Each structure stands twice: as C-alpha cells, then as structure tokens.
Amino acid sequence: MRPFAVVREALSEAQLEELRREGLANSVSIPKADRIAIFMDQGIRYLNIRRFTKAEREFRRVLELEPKNDTALYNLACTYALWGRIKEALDCLEKAVAGGFDDVGHIESDPDLDAVRGEPRYRSLVAELKRRAKEDE
Numbered sequence: 001m002r003p004f005a006v007v008r009e010a011l012s013e014a015q016l017e018e019l020r021r022e023g024l025a026n027s028v029s030i031p032k033a034d035r036i037a038i039f040m041d042q043g044i045r046y047l048n049i050r051r052f053t054k055a056e057r058e059f060r061r062v063l064e065l066e067p068k069n070d071t072a073l074y075n076l077a078c079t080y081a082l083w084g085r086i087k088e089a090l091d092c093l094e095k096a097v098a099g100g101f102d103d104v105g106h107i108e109s110d111p112d113l114d115a116v117r118g119e120p121r122y123r124s125l126v127a128e129l130k131r132r133a134k135e136d137e
Contacts, residue, residue, distance in 0.1 A: 036062050036069070043075060047112075052083040070099035078112035089113070090121045097125060104129040 030038075043058030056079055062072035073096035080089035093107075093116070104126060107113065116122045 032065055036065050039065075040072060040075070043072075043079075047075065047079055047082070050082065052079055055079045056083075068099045070096045070101035073099060074101050077116075078110065081113050081115045084115065086116055086119060089116050090119060090125075094121070094125060097129065102129055102132070104133060 039058045039061040043055045043062070046052075046055035046058060056076065059072045059076040059079065062069050063076075066072070073092050077089045077092035077096060080086070080092060083089075093113070101107075107129070108126060113122070
C-alpha cells in the first residue's frame with residue numbers, strides 16, 4: 001500500500017473534507033490513484049449520509065480523472081437512484097456495466113438501487129448480465 005493511501009485510511013471525514021476544500025486532493029504531487037481513492041472515499045461517505053449533491057460531485061471528480069471507472073459509475077448510479085433521479089441512475093448503471101462492472105449479484109441485492117428495480121431498462125440489463133454469466137460458466 002502506498003504511504004498516502006495509509007494516511008488516507010486514517011483520516012476522518014472532516015479531515016478529508018478539509019483536504020478537498022483546500023484543494024490538496026487535486027494537487028499534482030499526490031498520485032492520480034490516490035486522488036481517485038480520496039474522491040471515491042469521500043463520495044461514498046456523502047452517499048452514506050444522503051448528501052447526494054456532494055456525493056455526485058466526488059464521483060464526477062473520479063470520472064474526470066478516469067472517465068471509464070466502472071465503480072465510480074456504479075456509485076453514481078446508486079446516488080441517482082437514492083436521489084430519485086431514475087433516468088440518470090439507469091444511464092450510469094448501463095455505463096458501469098459497459099465499462100466492466102458485472103457483479104450481477106451485487107446489483108440485484110444492493111438496496112441503493114431499489115428505486116430502479118421495476119424499470120424495464122434495469123430488468124433488461126440484469127437479464128443480459130445473467131445471460132453473459134451463464135455463457136462464461
């Protein structure tokens with residue numbers, strides 16, 4: 001584990017927010033992977049306390065650094081689903097799957113996605129993932 005990653009794990013939410021506010025997380029002296037980890041961690045923290053605007057911002061920062069990050073896209077889908085923004089949730093979920101996120105069990109059991117489960121696009125996506133998984137067996 002990189003030294004900064006160890007420090008990041010020991011930081012509180014307030015400390016991470018202070019780093020972000022001061023622009024240190026955007027510093028080019030911090031390796032890109034660590035900046036991604038900081039933004040992802042902060043996004044998840046905001047998502048867990050239902051601060052959707054801030055969670056969205058952090059996951060979008062990950063995507064600025066790594067546009068096809070399937071985990072950030074998945075977390076953004078969860079953010080939008082919980083926020084009631086169904087179309088955006090499905091758009092991001094589809095992009096996450098297209099980018100390699102294929103854990104259909106997680107997708108089906110994640111309560112963050114409950115708001116989209118009845119949507120035809122969701123059912124189609126899950127059916128396709130199951131079909132692919134069966135082919136890979």
